[in-house]
Amino acid sequence: MSLHVPRPIDPSLHPLVTGNYRIATPAIETLYDLVGRCLRYRIMGALIYGPPRIGKTRAIEYVRLLLAREYPKMTSYHAQCEHKPRHAEGPFFANLLEAIGDHDPNAGSNPAKRMRVSLRIREAAARAGSGTVLLFCDEAQRYNENEYEWLRDVHDALDRQQIRLLTFLVGQQELLAQKTALQIARKTQIVARLMVEELAFYGIRDAGDVATCLNGYDQTAYPEGTQWSFTRFYVPQAFDAGYRLVNDAAVLWKTFEAAHHKASLPGNLEIPMESFARAVEIALKDSELKDAPGYCPEASLWAHAVHHCGYVQSRHAIGRVLAPA
Known part of the structure; x- marks a missing residue:
């Protein structure tokens, strides 16, 4: 039994227990490619939209980790757009100040907050040694036209100070409708600054995507630099004898497929990263x-895992929310 095999760290500290890990999916790789394209071609803004709970927030976190590794001098921020009964300037800039690490985001008048946003970003860019800053606005469909205008003002203020701000508006499908509405209203200055590129974000859509993700568990080591991949940490004897999670990609996809059809869920199967x-x-x-040389999970264990992962329940919940009244 693998519990007797010594581990390099206390199992309670493992990322699989704490939840503090990110595995790349094909959609995340596509998002990272989009960010790279925007950096290369000096594209100032992009829309990333997809259904709720498909993994967009996890994707932002993963992409920011990759950016920190690939572009160590570049600063990036993750702003969580808040639901507000009224769209006022003060809360908007306080939210941005919180995202960029201001110690007292609610202090001062609205003009003072607005100036402090530009100042804090400028300071961070100077510390990092790069004139490029990335801002990911999560749940951006909550913004209205005024907030897009204020965001454009921030762009303009930084531009005058030779700082390039790239904004990635991440949210639900309503983002696309907002872009269309702004185009119809001839608000081209917002669209041309914040909404140039578009990317439809998606979940895990076939057995190949499943294999890509499972391979992440087989390859990602913790602690970093050791031989202890996530898979090996839990089934070291099976792993050392040749078992890999990626071997079960087809089985896991078929198990999710069976759960999808059994629950009579609409549309094609698209697995959110969380599930x-x-x-x-x-x-x-x-x-x-159950770990032993030659062990591999039985189909019944995968069925148990899919049943308890919350996929069917979350799809039912989303269906209720999206159903017409």
Whole structure:
């Protein structure tokens, strides 16, 4: 049994337990390519839209980790757009100040907050040694036209100070409708600055995507630089004998497919990263007690993991929210 095999760290500190890890999906790789394209071609803004709970927030976090590794001098921020009963200037700039690490985001008048946003970003860019800053606005469909105008003002203020701000508006499909409405209203200055590129974000859509993600568990080591991949940490004897999670890609996809059809869910199967990760975590944790040379999870364990990962329940919940009244 693998519990007797010594581990390099206390199992309670492992990222699979704390939830503090990110695995790349094909959609995340596509998003990272988009960010790279915007940097290369000096494109100032892009829209990334997709259904709720498909993994957009995790994608932002993963892309920011990659950016920090690939572009160590570049600053990036993750602003969580808040639902507000009224769209006032003060809360908008306070929210941005919080995202960029201001110690007292609610202090001062609206003009003072607005100036402080530009100042803080300029200071961060000077510290990092790069004139380019990236801002990811999560749940951006909550913005209205005024907020887009204020965001454009921030762009302009920084531009005058030779700082390039790239904005990525990430949210639900309504973002696309907002872009169309702004184009119809001839608000071309907002569209041309903040909404140039478009990317439809998606979940895990076939067995190949499943294999890409499972391979992440087989390859990602913790602690970094050791031989302890996530898979090996939980089933070291099976892993050392040749088992890899990626071997089960087709089985796991078919199991999700069966759950999708059994629940009579509409549309094609598209697995959100949250549900997928939970299914893999359940399978690995339950496999730990059965680990042995030659072990591999049975189909019934994958069925158990998919049943308890929340996929069907979350799809039903989204269906209720999106259903017409």
